[in-house]
Amino acid sequence: MFYYIWIQGKGKAFCAGGDVSTVFHNVTEGNWRFGAKYLWNLYTLNYIIATFCKPQVSILNGIVMGGGAGASIHGRFRVVTENVVFAMPETEIGLSPDVGSSYFLSRLPGFFGEYVGLTGARLDGAEMLACGLATHFVPFARLTLLEEALNKVNTADPAIISAIIDEFSQQPHLREGCAYHRLDIIDKCFSRRTVEEILSALEREAANKGGAWISKAVQSLKKASPISLKISLRSIREGRLQGVGQCLIREYRISCHMLRKEVSKDFFEGCRAILLDKDRNPKWEPSRLELISDQMVDRYFPKVDDEEWEDLALPVRSNSPASAMSKL
Numbered sequence: 001m002f003y004y005i006w007i008q009g010k011g012k013a014f015c016a017g018g019d020v021s022t023v024f025h026n027v028t029e030g031n032w033r034f035g036a037k038y039l040w041n042l043y044t045l046n047y048i049i050a051t052f053c054k055p056q057v058s059i060l061n062g063i064v065m066g067g068g069a070g071a072s073i074h075g076r077f078r079v080v081t082e083n084v085v086f087a088m089p090e091t092e093i094g095l096s097p098d099v100g101s102s103y104f105l106s107r108l109p110g111f112f113g114e115y116v117g118l119t120g121a122r123l124d125g126a127e128m129l130a131c132g133l134a135t136h137f138v139p140f141a142r143l144t145l146l147e148e149a150l151n152k153v154n155t156a157d158p159a160i161i162s163a164i165i166d167e168f169s170q171q172p173h174l175r176e177g178c179a180y181h182r183l184d185i186i187d188k189c190f191s192r193r194t195v196e197e198i199l200s201a202l203e204r205e206a207a208n209k210g211g212a213w214i215s216k217a218v219q220s221l222k223k224a225s226p227i228s229l230k231i232s233l234r235s236i237r238e239g240r241l242q243g244v245g246q247c248l249i250r251e252y253r254i255s256c257h258m259l260r261k262e263v264s265k266d267f268f269e270g271c272r273a274i275l276l277d278k279d280r281n282p283k284w285e286p287s288r289l290e291l292i293s294d295q296m297v298d299r300y301f302p303k304v305d306d307e308e309w310e311d312l313a314l315p316v317r318s319n320s321p322a323s324a325m326s327k328l
């Protein structure tokens, strides 16, 4: 029996999100509940990981996006290598960052979580470690030795596991020009109340000889679904004051409203443009931030008004030790 959990992907991607194309086909054939059921199971799993009594060691050594983040970041130890590419790209496909990310993004320093969640920026291992998404950086070449060392002690004691991972860890170099070097600018821009104000603040910084990452952030915000951006900002902001369970419940309601195409069909347009037809030219509706009222955004947050719909009912985790809760 193992007293800790080791979780690692096979191939180049740990997980590049859920299988969005399958959900797309089911829902376009009128079966939105297929997607809702999938997310119910997924978010329940995220909650179990986030509150599990055994320490989980997640190895992030490839593309980790969306669903992959939910399977790994809630674990007690997040070990990254030089091969990791991390992103929460949901606003690019008309969704909103989910899998409990409104919890872990809102815990990052300053307003870095808003930056990552709204722009879908890709982070490398050094940046993940600097911001706290990762707990350790271990070179890929040393992973097998690390696994062997952990197997040898086979313990549930987080202090011992941490000390062993430390032995294999390195301090990576934070890339010149990476966004994390300019937390001051990120805080100044991403602390604004609305997406419109965030975008204007970034554009002013870009005009003021800002770094390449600022222009990229502006481009990403302009390319993303406007309604997804507004929903996502509100979701991450609400997440700051909530536990991981409440965050998942809110995210479940948002995702179900999106699957039901109640206010906007952007999720389907995003999947079409990015994953299926691959023209990378989504036609968002509403097409601009100014066309989206607070009342339209409000509609994504309450329970779904449908007799057959059930809210997310997370398992009771009263036996979890304090060390198992709130990893970030």
Ligand SMILES: CC(C)(COP(=O)(O)OP(=O)(O)OC[C@H]1O[C@@H](n2cnc3c(N)ncnc32)[C@H](O)[C@@H]1OP(=O)(O)O)[C@@H](O)C(=O)NCCC(=O)NCCSC(=O)/C=C/c1ccc(O)cc1
Residues within 6 Å of the ligand: 013, 016, 017, 018, 019, 020, 021, 022, 023, 034, 035, 036, 038, 039, 063, 065, 066, 067, 089, 090, 093, 095, 255, 259, 275, 276
């Ligand atoms: C960086 C990637 C992961 C790899 O890039 P690449 O190395 O240049 O490779 P490709 O882009 O050619 O992708 C390889 C194949 O994987 C497919 N793919 C690549 N991500 C995916 C993918 N999430 N799904 C379903 N095929 C994919 C992609 O379409 C392509 O298919 P094919 O041309 O048939 O080989 C790139 O594909 C990428 O950015 N993908 C989008 C990642 C993404 O936005 N993920 C979604 C996060 S949101 C999420 O998970 C929500 C799930 C959800 C679940 C249930 C619901 O009810 C509602 C929502």
